Each structure stands twice: as C-alpha cells, then as structure tokens.
Amino acid sequence: MPLSTILYAIQDDIPEVAGEADVQYVLNVLRRPAEFFYLTSVAGTSSKACHSEKRETALIEKTDFADEYRLSASGRMLLSLANAARDATYIRGDAYNLLHAIEFNDFPKILTFSDGIVAQLRNEILEIRSALERVGRTESIDKYLDRLDQYRKVVEDTIDIARQAEAKLENAETLEAFEQWQDSSGVDITFEHLHHKINHVRQVLLIFNRLLSELVSMSLQGARSAVPPPSFIDAASHFVSHPLTSQQSDFLLAQWGATSLATPFHSVLDGLGAVKLRTKAEQPAPLTFAEEEVEPVSQLGKARFLERYGQDIAAALATGPLCLSEAIERGWFLVDQEMMLGDLVGVFAAPSSIPVAGRIMIGVGTSLDTKSVGLDEFLFTDIEITVVEVA
Amino acid sequence: MNNSEMGRVHAWLLRHRIVESRSERRSVGKEEREIAGLLLNADYAVRRQFEEILDGQGLQLVTLTSLDAKGVASGATVFMLARKPDSAAPFWGTERLVIRMMQSKGINTETEARTWFTQLWFLLLDLLYTRKNRSPNAMQDWVDTSFIKEVFIDSVKDYLNDQVRKIDPSTLETDRVYRILTGLKEGGIAMACNAFLELMVDAGLLEEVGEETYRQSLLFAYEMKNNFDRQLKPLLPAQDPFGAATEILVERTDEDTEVD
Numbered sequence: 001m002p003l004s005t006i007l008y009a010i011q012d013d014i015p016e017v018a019g020e021a022d023v024q025y026v027l028n029v030l031r032r033p034a035e036f037f038y039l040t041s042v043a044g045t046s047s048k049a050c051h052s053e054k055r056e057t058a059l060i061e062k063t064d065f066a067d068e069y070r071l072s073a074s075g076r077m078l079l080s081l082a083n084a085a086r087d088a089t090y091i092r093g094d095a096y097n098l099l100h101a102i103e104f105n106d107f108p109k110i111l112t113f114s115d116g117i118v119a120q121l122r123n124e125i126l127e128i129r130s131a132l133e134r135v136g137r138t139e140s141i142d143k144y145l146d147r148l149d150q151y152r153k154v155v156e157d158t159i160d161i162a163r164q165a166e167a168k169l170e171n172a173e174t175l176e177a178f179e180q181w182q183d184s185s186g187v188d189i190t191f192e193h194l195h196h197k198i199n200h201v202r203q204v205l206l207i208f209n210r211l212l213s214e215l216v217s218m219s220l221q222g223a224r225s226a227v228p229p230p231s232f233i234d235a236a237s238h239f240v241s242h243p244l245t246s247q248q249s250d251f252l253l254a255q256w257g258a259t260s261l262a263t264p265f266h267s268v269l270d271g272l273g274a275v276k277l278r279t280k281a282e283q284p285a286p287l288t289f290a291e292e293e294v295e296p297v298s299q300l301g302k303a304r305f306l307e308r309y310g311q312d313i314a315a316a317l318a319t320g321p322l323c324l325s326e327a328i329e330r331g332w333f334l335v336d337q338e339m340m341l342g343d344l345v346g347v348f349a350a351p352s353s354i355p356v357a358g359r360i361m362i363g364v365g366t367s368l369d370t371k372s373v374g375l376d377e378f379l380f381t382d383i384e385i386t387v388v389e390v391a
Numbered sequence: 392m393n394n395s396e397m398g399r400v401h402a403w404l405l406r407h408r409i410v411e412s413r414s415e416r417r418s419v420g421k422e423e424r425e426i427a428g429l430l431l432n433a434d435y436a437v438r439r440q441f442e443e444i445l446d447g448q449g450l451q452l453v454t455l456t457s458l459d460a461k462g463v464a465s466g467a468t469v470f471m472l473a474r475k476p477d478s479a480a481p482f483w484g485t486e487r488l489v490i491r492m493m494q495s496k497g498i499n500t501e502t503e504a505r506t507w508f509t510q511l512w513f514l515l516l517d518l519l520y521t522r523k524n525r526s527p528n529a530m531q532d533w534v535d536t537s538f539i540k541e542v543f544i545d546s547v548k549d550y551l552n553d554q555v556r557k558i559d560p561s562t563l564e565t566d567r568v569y570r571i572l573t574g575l576k577e578g579g580i581a582m583a584c585n586a587f588l589e590l591m592v593d594a595g596l597l598e599e600v601g602e603e604t605y606r607q608s609l610l611f612a613y614e615m616k617n618n619f620d621r622q623l624k625p626l627l628p629a630q631d632p633f634g635a636a637t638e639i640l641v642e643r644t645d646e647d648t649e650v651d
Contacts, residue, residue, distance in 0.1 A: 236513035254479030258594035
C-alpha cells in the first residue's frame with residue numbers, strides 16, 4: 001500500500017493530521033522491531049558483556065523498491081492474537097488485576113480495570129445474544145458449548161473474585177486509605193462511584209452467566225430459535241396475483257407500515273421562544289364627552305308616561321293632528337315633577353303605543369323650532385302625528 | 392418525572408419513536424437528551440404508570456441498554472415505542488403515507504399509494520432478511536443491514552421486470568395490483584422508492600446512516616422479532632415445508648450470500 005493511500009485514509013478519519021512526516025514517523029516506529037539490551041557477567045572478570053536481541057515485533061514492513069508498506073507476519077497475526085487475548089476465558093486474570101488494585105489502594109486503576117472487564121463482557125454478552133437468536137442453524141454456539149465447563153468455571157471464579165473485591169473495598173482500612181489518597185491527590189472520584197463500578201462488574205458477570213445457561217439449555221433441548229427467512233419477494237409477487245383484501249391491507253399498514261401522526265405532535269417546548277410576545281403600552285383613555293343631562297329612555301319610563309298622558313294624547317289626536325311643540329306647550333313632559341321629555345319625544349317618534357284605533361302617520365317638520373321652558377330653551381325639529389282613519 | 396414532563400416524553404416518543412441518551416452514530420440533540428434523562432431518572436412507580444398508559448394505547452415502551460443490543464453506545468440506553476401485536480394505535484394514521492406516496496408521478500389514487508407502499512415494504516424485507524438469509528427473529532443483526540438507495544431501486548426494478556411483467560395478466564383473477572405496478576414509468580418508480588424510504592426514516596423504521604445509505608433501525612428489528620410470528624407470518628403465502636427444512640440444514644456463509 002503506497003504511503004499516499006495511507007495518508008489519505010488517515011486524513012479522511014482525522015482531518016487535523018497535517019503532514020506526511022507525522023504519518024511516516026508512526027509508520028517507522030511500527031516497522032521497527034523491539035530490541036532488548038542486557039548485560040551478562042563474564043566469568044573471571046569484573047566487566048560485563050553487552051548483548052542485544054531483536055524480537056519479531058515489527059507490525060509492518062516497507063518494500064525496498066518503493067515507498068510502500070505491508071503487514072508483516074507478526075502484523076497479520078496481531079488481530080487474531082488480540083482476539084484470543086480478549087476471549088472471556090481470560091477474564092479471571094482481569095478480575096485478579098482488579099482485586100490487586102484494591103489491595104494496593106491503586107484507586108484510579110480500579111476504574112480502568114472494571115471498565116475493561118465490563119467492555120469485554122459486553123462484547124461476549126452481545127455475541128451470546130446473537131447466538132441465542134441463531135440456535136439451530138449455525139456453529140456460532142459451538143464455541144460456547146465446547147468450552148462450557150471452562151467458561152462456567154471462569155465465570156464462577158470471576159464472580160467470586162468480584163465479590164471479594166467488593167468486600168475488600170468496603171473494608172474500613174480501604175476506606176481510610178481512600179480518604180488519605182483523595183486528600184493527597186485531589187482527584188475527583190467518590191467512594192460510591194468506585195463501589196458502583198465494582199458492583200456493576202458483578203452484575204454484568206451475572207448477566208453473562210445467565211445468558212450462557214440460557215443458551216446451553218436451549219441448544220441441549222434441541223429447541224430452535226432460528227427460522228429461515230421466508231422469501232419476501234415471492235410474497236410480494238403472490239400479492240400481485242392474489243391481492244390483499246382491504247382489511248388485510250389496513251392491518252398490514254397499521255401494524256407494520258410507516259404510520260405517523262397525521263399532524264406533528266408538538267411538545268410543549270417545541271415553540272418555546274419562537275413567538276415573541278410584545279406587551280402593548282397602555283394607552284391613555286380617549287376623552288369622552290359625558291352628557292349627564294341626557295335623559296334616559298326606558299321601557300318603564302315610557303309606561304309611566306303613557307299612563308299619565310296616554311289618554312290626553314289620544315283625546316287630542318281624536319280632534320286632529322298633534323304637534324310635538326303643542327305637547328310641550330301643554331307641559332306633557334313633566335310627570336309628577338319629573339322631567340320625561342325623552343319619553344314624550346319617544347312616543348311621538350314611535351307612536352304605536354298610543355291607545356287609539358287606526359294607523360298613525362308621522363310628519364317631520366323642516367325647520368328648527370325653539371321653545372322656552374322656564375330658563376331653559378328646547379331646540380328641536382317639530383314632529384306632527386295624525387290618526388289616519390281605517391276605512 | 393411529573394405529569395407535565397410525562398406529557399412531554401409522550402409527545403416526543405409518539406413523534407420520533409426512538410430516544411437515545413447517547414449515540415455513537417448520530418448526534419443526539421438537547422431535547423432528546425433531556426427526554427432520555429427524564430425517562431432514566433423517573434421513579435419506578437411513575438415509569439410503571441407511564442408504561443400502563445402506553446399499554447392502553449397499544450404501545451410498549453422498550454428499554455435497551457448496551458448489554459441488550461448491538462449498536463447501542465457503551466453505557467447508553469435506548470427507549471423505543473414499539474407497536475404491540477393486534478392493537479394498532481388509533482392516533483397513528485396512514486394519511487401522510489398516502490399523501491407522500493401520491494407525490495410520485497403516476498401514483499394518483501389512495502389505493503395505488505397503499506399498494507405501492509406495501510409492495511416496496513416486502514421488497515425491503517427481502518433485502519434485509521431473505522437475501523441475507525437472516526431469520527426474522529435475528530434482532531442483533533440490525534447493525535449489518537446497511538444498503539444504498541441505488542441497490543434498493545435496482546432490486547425494485549428487477550422485481551418488476553423479472554417477476555411482475557412476466558405474469559400473464561389474462562391468468563389473473565383480478566389484475567388490479569398488476570396494473571398499478573406496471574403503470575409506472577422509470578422515473579415514477581424512483582420517485583416512489585424515494586418517497587417510501589423517506590416515510591420509513593420519518594417513522595423511525597429506517598436510519599439514514601450516510602448519504603443515500605440506509606439501515607434498518609433497532610425499532611424495526613425489534614418489532615420484527617416480536618411480532619413476525621403472530622402478525623405477519625399468517626398473512627404470507629404458505630412455504631414449501633421441504634424447502635424450509637433444507638434451508639435450515641444448509642447454513643450459507645456471508646461469502647456465499649455476497650456471491651448470490
């Protein structure tokens with residue numbers, strides 16, 4: 001693989017890697033084998049002889065003729081070696097590391113080891129879950145079945161070690177050491193956090209154990225979780241020749257289709273701050289012309305007025321037309337010393353309530369009339385009402 | 392979680408169907424993180440009450456951690472709203488589905504829209520399950536289901552040319568579906584596929600993992616695992632029992648599948 005290809009691939013992944021020199025440096029380190037230097041005593045002299053040995057740890061090789069790199073024999077083995085070491089059968093060693101970290105009060109390492117164990121178990125757990133879905137059709141479970149006893153033992157031991165680790169952590173001495181360490185290092189880890197981490201390791205181990213048993217019992221019973229997938233494309237073409245009924249189609253779409261809310265279902269916070277509410281400044285109330293003197297016209301007032309003058313007006317109408325000015329002259333705007341001019345005008349404008357037979361015709365004068373009453377003066381357009389005899 | 396917060400969580404879940412506290416493959420927005428936080432920190436009793444409400448609506452709140460399913464970020468939790476069997480939630484409808492499908496050139500009626508969607512859905516299942524020789528209950532394999540849009544559209548065109556158009560319409564009892572499927576021009580087919588993929592992504596059943604690259608969502612894989620036997624299998628045409636038996640006995644490896 002040419003250097004440029006490696007460089008592009010790295011820059012794709014990590015854009016901030018700027019130069020070719022950096023990449024070349026790392027490649028150079030990877031292609032250099034590990035070298036051990038050691039001294040041996042030479043018999044009879046006090047001087048030491050210096051030796052060096054190279055190990056085949058170079059992961060890549062560089063071709064002599066071009067700037068190209070390839071994986072070395074060790075490099076090719078790297079992945080399988082790493083996988084073998086990550087197998088759950090080696091987890092007991094990691095658990096011992098954890099236990100030792102607690103014994104030596106190496107608190108930051110507790111986090112590292114417990115995270116490591118959980119991460120590794122997580123891979124195994126997910127593998128088992130996959131295998132559980134394939135019981136009956138693949139060899140993927142053979143790995144677990146063949147080495148079941150080994151797994152069982154390792155897991156039980158590890159659970160035991162985790163339990164010991166937990167007990168050790170709860171020890172008064174450990175707590176004391178933790179407080180001292182925290183004071184001196186100032187690292188922000190709580191004791192509860194450590195406790196939680198180790199507890200988590202134990203929980204995950206228990207899950208692993210349970211799934212392992214489930215897998216084994218399922219395969220021993222000859223149960224089969226995997227079914228071959230139906231040919232969905234054949235199903236599709238089947239439904240061309242035998243269309244789904246409308247109920248089947250409704251069901252299929254509701255149960256399996258991309259159903260959605262017909263309108264978006266808004267959360268209360270979706271529109272938060274989207275609409276700015278502007279409070280209006282309070283406007284001063286406009287000046288209004290208040291006429292307290294205007295006399296209210298009311299049904300009750302009209303009834304009272306008609307009770308008092310109804311007959312008089314009817315009598316006057318019987319003799320001929322009656323003008324508003326004439327009525328005012330006769331003083332019909334006062335009822336029991338109370339001014340009821342509004343009602344008088346009202347009766348002239350809508351005379352249907354006057355107790356006379358026949359229709360009443362209203363005539364409105366064209367000129368403005370004035371009439372003095374005491375000190376005041378009325379200004380009005382004269383209205384004349386006449387009874388029209390019904391033929 | 393108080394009642395108002397429960398409403399907020401409910402609204403989000405009804406709209407998006409999936410909430411992740413953290414993800415390695417997409418950015419999780421502030422609102423989504425808060426919703427996940429509310430669910431994670433809810434009291435047992437409140438959470439139970441919420442699940443009961445959802446249960447009455449024909450839904451199930453599924454909680455998966457990084458120890459339960461592949462593709463969940465380490466230490467993260469995924470909450471999903473899955474449909475329970477036999478209880479289609481009444482507030483979810485297919486109106487948007489029909490409207491969106493009808494935006495494709497040549498799909499003019501509701502029946503056409505629904506037929507196209509159903510057919511494309513079966514072809515998608517073919518891509519996700521049959522071609523990978525993946526059992527419908529293999530939920531964990533959802534992480535390996537990515538496909539590009541081109542492949543999907545090509546498989547639809549191949550299906551139409553190799554299977555549908557070879558049917559002699561005179562042999563059909565009713566040629567309703569046949570006419571609908573053969574009535575679309577090349578451009579219309581691509582538009583229908585686009586609409587279909589968009590709808591599936593919108594409903595949380597597919598994920599868009601890259602440009603024009605899609606993948607089955609964990610929710611879809613979960614619903615398939617749990618509901619296939621009761622809700623889909625009875626609808627499918629009966630399989631040849633001997634064919635099915637040989638399928639079980641012969642395990643195809645990934646390489647073989649690719650050659651296919």
